[in-house]
Amino acid sequence: MKSHSSTLLAEVRTFRQNHPDVRYVDLIALDIPGHFYGKRYPVDMLEKVAAGSPLKLPQNAVLLGAQGGLFKIGDYCFHDGDPDANRRLVPGTLKPVSWEAQPLGQMLITSDGTEAPIEFEPREVLANVLERLNRKGIHPVVAFELEFYLFDKKLSDGLPQFARDPLSDDADDQPNLHIERLSRFAPVLDDMVETAKAQGIDITVITAELGPGQFEINFGHLEDGLRAADWAALFCRSTRGVALKHGYRASFMAKPYLQHPGSGMHVHVSLYDAAGNNLLAAHQQQPLRHAVAGCLELLPHCMPIFSPNHNAFRRLGGTVNAATRACWGYEDRDACVRIPESDPRNLRIEHRLASADANPYLVLAAILVGLEHGLEAAKEPIAPLNEDRNSGTDFPLEMLDAVRAMQHQPALREGLGAEFVDVYCENKRQDHLAFQQEIHAREYRWYL
Structure with a gap:
């Protein structure tokens, strides 16, 4: 001490x-x-x-x-x-x-x-999961990727406005993946990166995403899962602050525009033993298939974590790479669980379902419990999308249904802690009901 x-x-x-x-x-x-x-x-x-x-x-x-x-x-x-x-x-x-x-x-x-x-503190929940895995000789290596939008600093009647192109002063309202967008918004993006690095965060790849004013930031892989989630949380805070300083508003809101792609939180996870061997690659990758099966089995019960609010459910089944069924595939971005091409040493899963505004500690904890469950159950997964484009199992697409699916799932209650599951589900239920306690102007237009 x-x-x-x-x-x-x-x-x-x-x-x-x-x-x-x-x-x-x-x-x-x-x-x-x-x-x-x-x-x-x-x-x-x-x-x-x-x-x-x-x-x-x-x-x-x-x-x-x-x-x-x-x-x-x-x-x-x-x-x-x-x-x-x-x-x-x-x-x-x-x-x-x-x-x-x-x-x-x-x-x-x-x-x-x-x-x-505190049993229901998000960082404590993840710490308990990681400690249990370490006792079993399982050591995760983790990397987060976060998508976010830039908007004009000022809202218009409460609605977001497209970010202004600093070179032309026109609205950046054209969805694209052009590298020029990185150049046009370089001052604010560079400041975001340097500020994150000053927080000790390892920023790797920056991408101009498909949505107007949308970007993605990748973080380095870490052997410390807690620190990886720390990075994701701290990046959100610093990015919002830097954006305001430059006259923008940065948001990790899951679906700010119905007609444009939502923002996701992608999590890459590898599992190693104490000697540094990739556990997923052993025995012709059989543990990988078992881990995928466990993730997919628990995924429908983790939706309040992966989609933590009403808006996040709007993102599912959207315009690009957001599934509405629990599915997996090799090099397939339509899959919730994607297996990127890699050598055996770096074999990993990429979990793509969570929204960018989800709690990174809880997202990682839920993914790890799914992997753990799959390795122990040793079941084969459903067919990958590469073999069957219709492969997949349904998951809840509304919050109250999702809460009911989560609250009494035995593997989740054991893996995340029964007290946490009860508290979290009630928090989400009450939050959703509070959100509904307001009559929108549209209701008056339709029904008055």
Whole structure:
């Protein structure tokens, strides 16, 4: 413990030496809907926390709905006295924030590793899954890919406007994959990349996607699944901030335009043993097929995680590469689970179903539980799309149906934790019902 505290203390002191103008640091964690919550700490108080002083935040901050409100979930929120829960600093995540008007720092916090971790905290859920896999001799290597849209900074009657081409000042309203879009938006994209790198995030490939003002960012592969999910979460935060600084609005909303492609979160996962052998490639890739079968079996029960809100379900079955059935295939982007071409050492799955605004900790946890389930059940998967274009099994396409499918699935309750599943499903149910409690202007036009 002393060694751990001394490492954190050294990190804070080095940060203060390198950034003497920073007076405050945002201590942040991801809640269930995928929003950051936390506190802004004076940097001298942060040094005391690093040295061992307690760091406490309300336990139920994790349960906030999409709009920040609290729902009654069992005894939580309204019958538990709203207790505090211990958090700890995540080493290696104290970084400068460059998109705010004043010098600032930020650092991740978590309940994972404390004396009483919060069972439904997303990072804790993933930590438990990874720890269990490691005990079984399974070591995931993970890489995220995130799609997002740029919009004009100002909304028009609450609706997004196309990003303005900085060279012509015209709206970037033409969907394309042209490399010139990367050049035209280079100032903001370059700043996004450099800011992410300053957060310790390894950015690799940048792509101009098919939608107008749509881009994709790929991250490097990591042996630390928690850090891979950290990168995805932190990138979303920094990208929104950098976009505003440049006069744009960046959004990871799943389906901002009905007529254009939605934004997805693609996750690449390989599994290795302690000696570094690719477990999926053994025995003529039989474990790969078993892992795929497990992913597909649990996929219909994980839809509230992969499509966490009403808008995310709009993305499914959309214009490009968004399936409406649980399916797989080799080098097939129409598949939920794609097997990219690779040598045996790098054999992996690419899980393509989750929306870009899904919680990265929970998406990765659900994928890993599916892989784990498949390896243990050792079943053969359905035919790949390469053999049968109609292959696939149905999954829920509405939130309430999806919640019912998730809540009582035994493998998920065991793999993700029964308490988490119950809390998460009720959070999503209440969020969806709250979303419905507003009469849209269209209803008056149609029915008044």
